[in-house]
Amino acid sequence: MAAEAPLIELRGLAVRFPAAAGTVTAVAGVDLELAPGASLGIVGESGSGKTQLALAMAGLTAPGALLGGSVRYRGEELVGAAPGRLRQLRGARIGFVFQDPQAALAPHLTVGTQLTEALRAHERLPRAVARARSLEMLARVQVPDPAMRLAQYPHQLSGGLRQRVLIAIALMAGPELVIADEPTTALDVTVEAGILALFASLREALGMALVLISHDLAVVGGLCESIAVMYAGRVVESGATRAVLTAPRHPYTHALAAAVPRLEAPPAARLVTIPGAPPEPGSRAPGCAFAPRCPRAVARCTAERPELVPLATGAVACHLPLGTGGG
Amino acid sequence: MAGAPAWLPPARATRVALGVLGAIALLAVAGPFASPWRGDELDWARLAMSPGLDGRHWFGTDRLGRDLYVRTLEGVRVSLAIALAATLVSLVIGVAYGAIAGFAGGRLEALMMRVVDVLYSLPYVFFVILLTVSLGRSPATLFLAIGAVGWLTMARVVCSQTESLRQREFIEAATAAGVPARAILLRHVIPNLAGPVLVYATLTVPGVILIESFLSFLGLGVQEPAASLGNLMAQGTAEMESAPWMLLAPCGFLVAIVLALGTLGDGLRDWLDPRGR
Amino acid sequence: MSAVIEARGLAVRYQVRGRDFRALEAITLSIGAGEALGVVGESGAGKSTLARALLGLVAPGSGQVLWLGQDLATLAPEARRRLRRHVSVVFQDPVASLDPRFTVAASVAEPLGVHSPTLGPAARARAVEAMLERVGLAATLGRRYPHELSGGQCQRVAIARAMITRPQLLICDEPLSALDVSVQAQIVNLLDELRREEGTALLVISHNLAVLRQLCSRLLVLYLGRVMEEGPCATLLARPGHPYTRLLLDSVPVFGAWPRRAALTAEEPASPFAPPSGCVFRNRCRHAEDACAAEVPSLEALAAGQRVACRRAAEGVASPAGGAVSPARR
Numbered sequence: 036m037a038a039e040a041p042l043i044e045l046r047g048l049a050v051r052f053p054a055a056a057g058t059v060t061a062v063a064g065v066d067l068e069l070a071p072g073a074s075l076g077i078v079g080e081s082g083s084g085k086t087q088l089a090l091a092m093a094g095l096t097a098p099g100a101l102l103g104g105s106v107r108y109r110g111e112e113l114v115g116a117a118p119g120r121l122r123q124l125r126g127a128r129i130g131f132v133f134q135d136p137q138a139a140l141a142p143h144l145t146v147g148t149q150l151t152e153a154l155r156a157h158e159r160l161p162r163a164v165a166r167a168r169s170l171e172m173l174a175r176v177q178v179p180d181p182a183m184r185l186a187q188y189p190h191q192l193s194g195g196l197r198q199r200v201l202i203a204i205a206l207m208a209g210p211e212l213v214i215a216d217e218p219t220t221a222l223d224v225t226v227e228a229g230i231l232a233l234f235a236s237l238r239e240a241l242g243m244a245l246v247l248i249s250h251d252l253a254v255v256g257g258l259c260e261s262i263a264v265m266y267a268g269r270v271v272e273s274g275a276t277r278a279v280l281t282a283p284r285h286p287y288t289h290a291l292a293a294a295v296p297r298l299e300a301p302p303a304a305r306l307v308t309i310p311g312a313p314p315e316p317g318s319r320a321p322g323c324a325f326a327p328r329c330p331r332a333v334a335r336c337t338a339e340r341p342e343l344v345p346l347a348t349g350a351v352a353c354h355l356p357l358g359t360g361g362g
Numbered sequence: 363m364a365g366a367p368a369w370l371p372p373a374r375a376t377r378v379a380l381g382v383l384g385a386i387a388l389l390a391v392a393g394p395f396a397s398p399w400r401g402d403e404l405d406w407a408r409l410a411m412s413p414g415l416d417g418r419h420w421f422g423t424d425r426l427g428r429d430l431y432v433r434t435l436e437g438v439r440v441s442l443a444i445a446l447a448a449t450l451v452s453l454v455i456g457v458a459y460g461a462i463a464g465f466a467g468g469r470l471e472a473l474m475m476r477v478v479d480v481l482y483s484l485p486y487v488f489f490v491i492l493l494t495v496s497l498g499r500s501p502a503t504l505f506l507a508i509g510a511v512g513w514l515t516m517a518r519v520v521c522s523q524t525e526s527l528r529q530r531e532f533i534e535a536a537t538a539a540g541v542p543a544r545a546i547l548l549r550h551v552i553p554n555l556a557g558p559v560l561v562y563a564t565l566t567v568p569g570v571i572l573i574e575s576f577l578s579f580l581g582l583g584v585q586e587p588a589a590s591l592g593n594l595m596a597q598g599t600a601e602m603e604s605a606p607w608m609l610l611a612p613c614g615f616l617v618a619i620v621l622a623l624g625t626l627g628d629g630l631r632d633w634l635d636p637r638g639r
Numbered sequence: 640m641s642a643v644i645e646a647r648g649l650a651v652r653y654q655v656r657g658r659d660f661r662a663l664e665a666i667t668l669s670i671g672a673g674e675a676l677g678v679v680g681e682s683g684a685g686k687s688t689l690a691r692a693l694l695g696l697v698a699p700g701s702g703q704v705l706w707l708g709q710d711l712a713t714l715a716p717e718a719r720r721r722l723r724r725h726v727s728v729v730f731q732d733p734v735a736s737l738d739p740r741f742t743v744a745a746s747v748a749e750p751l752g753v754h755s756p757t758l759g760p761a762a763r764a765r766a767v768e769a770m771l772e773r774v775g776l777a778a779t780l781g782r783r784y785p786h787e788l789s790g791g792q793c794q795r796v797a798i799a800r801a802m803i804t805r806p807q808l809l810i811c812d813e814p815l816s817a818l819d820v821s822v823q824a825q826i827v828n829l830l831d832e833l834r835r836e837e838g839t840a841l842l843v844i845s846h847n848l849a850v851l852r853q854l855c856s857r858l859l860v861l862y863l864g865r866v867m868e869e870g871p872c873a874t875l876l877a878r879p880g881h882p883y884t885r886l887l888l889d890s891v892p893v894f895g896a897w898p899r900r901a902a903l904t905a906e907e908p909a910s911p912f913a914p915p916s917g918c919v920f921r922n923r924c925r926h927a928e929d930a931c932a933a934e935v936p937s938l939e940a941l942a943a944g945q946r947v948a949c950r951r952a953a954e955g956v957a958s959p960a961g962g963a964v965s966p967a968r969r
Contacts, residue, residue, distance in 0.1 A: 080819040194682070223681035224846060228890035250820055253892035280894055292894075294824040296849040298876065299893050305831070306824040306853065312789045313819060531736040538694050539750040539800070540723030553740050 040110070041068040042212055042244050043092060043129075047104035048114075050087045050096060059317045061087040063268035064104065066343065071211065074238065074245040076255030076276065078291075079265035082313045086134075088265070089216045089248045093131045094121035108212075127157045130205030130243075132215040136197035140189040146173075146200055147185035153207040172203040175240070176233060195226035199233065206237070214246045219254065231258055252292055256280050261349075264288045267314050267324035274349015284346070284356040286329045323353070331355050376629025382622040386615065390438040399429035401436050402587055410605050422607045424597065433589045434611040440584060441591040442619070444505055445570040451509040453563050456516025457552065463517070464524025465547055475521060482514050487580075494582055504583045508570050519562050523555050557631040564627030568620035575616070591616055641708055642669040643807045643840045644693060644726065648702035651685070651692050651864075660912055662688040663864040666702070667938075670808065675834055675841040677851030677872065679887065680861035683911045686844045689861070690812040693842065694728055695719060707807070724754040727801035731813040733793035737785040737800075744781030747771065747800045754804050770799040774829060791822035795829070802833060808840045809833070815850060827853055848887060852876060857944075860884050863911055863919040866938060870945030878957075880947035882924045885957040918949070926956040 050062040062084040069075050079085040090096050092106060094113050106113040108124065125131065133139035141149060150169035154160065160168075166185070173181035176199040189197055198218060205213055215234070219227035235258060238245055249255050255262055256276055263273040264285065272285040283289040293307040311328045314320075322337040323329070329336065335354050343352040398418055399405070404427040405417060413422040413430075421430035463474035490507045497503045527533060528551075536546050571591060577583035578592025586593065591612045598609030649666040652659060662685045670676050680686050691697040693704055695711045704711045706722055714722070727750075730736040737746050747767045751758060758766070768778040774795040785793055794814060801809055811830065815823040831854055834841050843854050851858060852872055859869040860883060868881040879885050918936050921927040930950060938946040941953065949956070 080821060225681060225886055225890045227892070231892065251892065253894050256894045257892050291821060294821050296824075296827070296853045297894065298849045298852065298888070298891055302852055306827055308824040308828060309821040310825075312791050312822055531730050531732060532738045534691075534696060535728065535730060535736045535797070535800075536738075536749065538696060538723065538726075538728045539753065539804075540720045541749060541753050542720060545753070550738050554738070 039070060042071040042073075042109060044068045044107045045088075045092070045104070046107075048088065048091055048106055049101075049103035050084070050091050051101040051103070052097075053099065053101065054317065056317075058101065060268055060319060061100075061316050062091065063319075065265075065268075065270050067263060067270065067273070069212070069244055069246065072238075072242050072244050073261065074247065074259040076247045076249060076259035076262045077265060078249055078252055078255050078262060080250055080291075080313045082267060082316050083265040084268040084316070085248045085265050086216055089131075089214050089246065092246065093125055093129050093214050095125070095131060123157070126153060126205075126208040126210065128210050128212065130208075130210035130213040132198075132201050132205045132213065132218050134217040135221050136194060136201050137189070137221070139201055140197060142189055144188075145185065146187055146189065146192070149200070150185070150204055150207055153204045157208040168207070169203075172207055173200070175206075175237070176200075176203045177229075178203070193226075194222050195229060198222060198226075198230055202230075202233065202237075206241070206243075209241075210243060212244045212246070214248070216248045217250070218247070220250070227254075234258055252280060252295065253297070264291070268316070269324070269352065270343055270350075271325065271353065272349065272351045273343070274346075278348045282358065284349075284351040284358055285325075285353050286331050286355075286357060287325045289357055290328075290330075331357075373629050373632065375625050376633065379622040379625035379629065382618060383626065386438065386619060386622075387442070390435050390442065393435045394432045397429060397432050399432050401428065401432045401589060404428060410601075412605070413607050421611045422605070424605070424608055425601065430608065430611055434594060434615065437589040437591045437594045437612055438615050438619075440589065441571050441574055444508065444574055444584075444590070445567045448505055448508040448512050448570045449563055449566045452512030452514075452516050452566060453559070455509075456513035457520050457555065457559060459513065460517040460520025461524050461547055461551055461555065464521040465528060465543070465551060467525070467528065471521065471525075475518070478514050478517050481511070486511060487582075490577060490582055499582070499585050504574060504577065507577070508573055512566060512570060516559070516562060516566065520555060520559060523558050524551055527551055527554055556634050560630050560634065561627040564623045564630070567623050568616075571616060571619065642671055642705070643674075643707060644842070645669040645705040645708075646693060646702065647705070649689075649692060649699050649704060650701045651688050651697055652700040655912075658912060661864055661914070662911070663692065666864075666866060668859055668866075668869070670840045670842060672807065673834065673838045673840055674857070675843065675855040677855035677858045678842065678844045678861055679846065679848055679851055679858060680844075681846055681887075683863055684861040685864035685911075686861060687812055688864070690728065690810055690842075690844055693810060694726065695723075721754070724750065724804040725807045727804065727806040727809050729794070729797050729801050729809065729811045729814045732817050733790050733797050734785050736797050737793060739785055741784075742781060743771070743776075743783050743785070743788070743796050746785075746796060747781070747803055750800060750804045766803065767799075770803050771796075774799045774802070775825070789822075790818050791825060794818060794822075794826055798826075798829065798833070802837065802839070805837065806839060808842065810842045810844075812844045813846070814843070815845065815847065823850070830854060848876065848891060860887070863914050865919055865935075866948060867920065868945070868947045868949075869938070870942070874942060874945050878942070880941040880945060880952040880957055881920075881949050882926055882957050883920050885959070886923070888959075926951055 045065055045067040048062055048065045049060065051058040051060050065088060077085050077088060091102060094116065096102055102114045104114065108128065113121065147166065147169055150172065151165040154165050154168060169185060170181050173184060178184055178196060178199050192200065219230050222230065231254060234245065247255060247259055259276050261274065262276040262279050263270045264287065265271065266287050272279060272283065272288045279288060280292065283292060290307065290309045294309055296306060309328050314324055322340055326332040326336040333355065341352045341354050343350045405423055406427055408417050408419060408423050409427045410425050411419055411423045413420060419429050419431065421434055423429055459474065463471045493507050494503055533546060533550055536550055574583050574590060575592030575595055578590050578596060583592055584590035594612040595609060598612060601608050646666050646668050649663060650661070651663040652661050666689065668676065678686060678689060688697065692699055695704065706726055711719060744767050747770055748763055751763050751766060767781060771778050771781060776792060776795050788796070815826055818826065827850055830841060833839055841854065843851060845851055855872055857870065858872045858875045860867040860881060862883050867883045868875060868879065875884055876888065879888060915922050915932065917932040917934055921931040936948045936950050938948045941947045
């Protein structure tokens with residue numbers, strides 16, 4: 036896809052957790068790559084593994100987990116890397132924005148302290164310089180009256196402001212890649228619009244690459260150049276966002292897009308639904324994980340798991356992708 | 363655990379604890395029949411004898427020549443009976459009081475808890491002395507003295523648990539559905555309190571035994587010639603240097619009971635949690 | 640047609656740390672038999688307080704709530720309790736709304752036991768089974784516990800429990816937020832079906848306009864505890880009268896188009912503890928003028944059935960910044 040070397044590359048990434056009855060597979064082998072300055076949206080529902088994927092990309096996987104495959108950042112292998120090296124990369128090269136701003140900010144430290152802490156973890160700077168950079172960053176994330184905010188505690192800020200502070204913290208050490216896990220899910224829709232616009236303007240200004248995790252196709256649609264749809268721990272479709280959303284090839288992508296009522300489309304008499312529910316992370320059946328819910332499933336689908344096959348416009352993991360026969 | 367009946371709690375530690383308690387109870391009731399001695403019989407020939415097979419005094423004898431095996435088991439019986447009865451009373455009163463207070467909320471709750479606070483702050487030994495002086499010394503008085511304050515902490519625990527339960531949506535849903543308050547308390551609140559309450563109850567039993575021991579130790583509880591773990595330990599402490607076995611037996615039983623109850627409490631709480639299934 | 644539920648000048652105030660917190664102010668609404676009203680608002684709008692006040696779980700500071708024409712405040716507690724068979728609720732968190740110690744069947748059966756005590760156990764069991772199947776669950780699930788079910792299944796159980804007394808009104812407080820996207824559509828369809836086939840009125844509280852358009856014929860827009868606008872869904876979404884409604888519409892992320900950059904003077908809602916004087920929306924409104932701070936705008940009719948609380952509504956301040964929204968089907 037990219038002419039230059041990818042910024043981050045995943046090959047067969049797997050994340051498993053030991054549990055009482057064997058291991059639970061959160062991510063079951065994902066291949067992805069991202070060019071510098073590009074943006075990728077990862078979409079999925081619960082059990083899709085999208086959060087674990089994001090965490091693995093930033094080297095934040097929980098200590099008890101079993102990581103398999105490879106995550107290469109600028110050629111450097113992150114899986115199995117020393118914790119010290121991962122810590123160095125985090126913040127300085129890879130920034131992470133968590134989902135719930137309330138939970139991710141330390142309640143007992145001021146905003147200013149948390150910002151400067153993020154910076155001084157990577158660079159030895161005098162306090163005054165760190166403070167100046169914090170002010171600059173708050174302004175960049177469009178927090179009004181930054182000087183006042185530096186002295187405030189997280190509980191004194193609204194949800195949207197807290198999220199902006201989280202983004203500022205992630206950006207403090209100037210990373211090349213920002214991974215944002217459902218950054219707007221906990222926010223009101225009017226506030227969400229502002230945060231999404233902020234991401235867009237930050238990318239323009241700073242040129243960093245962005246990986247955005249979401250369950251909302253429209254959020255990803257507006258912000259990301261390419262998209263990967265996950266289901267039950269695997270990527271089932273990927274490609275340029277516009278192409279995937281306007282002409283999805285995988286039945287799940289198609290069904291997901293159809294199941295969401297959209298204001299800009301005429302109302303339906305009845306919403307198109309996907310019967311059943313996403314599978315639990317622990318379950319592992321042979322064949323395609325979506326087959327039980329798929330209207331196009333045939334015998335082959337339950338017997339043999341489809342591989343992610345590259346096509347002209349992206350890739351799809353399906354024996355009978357839409358747009359081919361088997362209608 | 364393969365082959366074990368389904369009605370037993372699953373965790374091994376809990377089963378062991380249950381087994382230990384069962385064994386102790388059985389021993390306390392049936393054990394004395396194995397010995398030719400009775401608790402008040404004096405063996406003049408073997409005063410203050412250390413444990414051994416001579417004369418079938420397996421736990422030895424005390425200064426008066428009484429068989430300690432039989433006396434210790436009697437002590438276990440008496441202490442356990444008092445503890446269980448007192449815990450039951452404090453459970454019933456404490457849960458009812460605390461649940462009503464916690465569920466009612468507002469001023470009623472504040473009032474009820476203030477009453478608890480006041481009673482809590484009364485000097486305990488003073489209260490017990492008053493009680494003993496007016497009602498005489500007997501297990502019944504002891505039971506009353508222990509039970510009268512035992513429910514206080516239970517009420518507090520239950521009240522705060524109920525308060526947090528009250529906020530949970532399924533309680534709101536029941537209210538919204540028109541379930542009467544009494545039914546909500548009985549069907550929704552109290553069963554969901556079972557976990558913390560059980561743990562607390564199993565902690566109460568050893569606590570009661572210790573209080574009883576303390577009171578008996580002071581001479582306010584179970585009196586001679588009756589035996590309780592408390593007064594046995596009191597006598598044992600007095601003879602500690604010359605006849606250590608007099609202290610070891612009751613202490614050993616006390617420790618075993620307390621440990622078993624603690625383990626049982628945790629195990630029961632987990633067993634009763636439907637999420638464990 | 641007499642209303643199933645009515646609120647007249649409903650206000651709810653709390654005392655939080657000595658400060659007076661006005662959660663709801665001057666709410667007036669009514670829902671007729673078989674109708675569906677949507678209430679849209681963001682955090683701080685007072686949506687949950689509204690649900691609880693309408694359910695009689697919270698006492699109003701002023702104003703009235705009427706069920707089937709009867710003022711809740713004048714009813715004896717016992718009479719009110721018996722009326723509850725007619726007004727049911729479905730909460731946001733499906734798992735938390737079910738007693739973890741009750742089987743599914745026991746949870747669904749409970750309202751029956753309360754309101755139809757003469758029903759024998761066999762008849763009750765049959766009713767529960769029938770209701771479970773009605774909401775799309777296998778009757779055998781009755782023996783399970785909530786933690787064994789998925790979020791979507793638990794929400795269906797909650798709906799079954801709410802519907803078993805054949806209520807006249809079902810209040811849904813954010814019934815979809817805790818569910819996966821693919822499951823939300825199923826629940827939306829279910830609610831719609833129940834309304835059409837059982838004649839149950841719906842009050843759906845949500846922050847999701849698209850879902851409300853799907854389910855409801857009328858819409859009420861709530862902001863900081865006050866009604867900004869109300870009227871037929873189709874009208875409000877196509878030709879909103881209030882700048883806040885316009886802002887909500889513009890903020891919804893749209894496939895393939897960058898969210899319309901709604902012009903804001905301040906992004907965040909004002910604190911519910913210290914709402915702006917006069918019109919509570921004025922500090923976020925680009926059309927605000929001095930007069931907006933002076934007095935609280937009252938709800939005035941703008942078009943057929945549409946009422947707006949904005950001094951400048953008639954000037955068309957909420958006209959679209961670009962792009963249109965398809966009208967609702969009702």
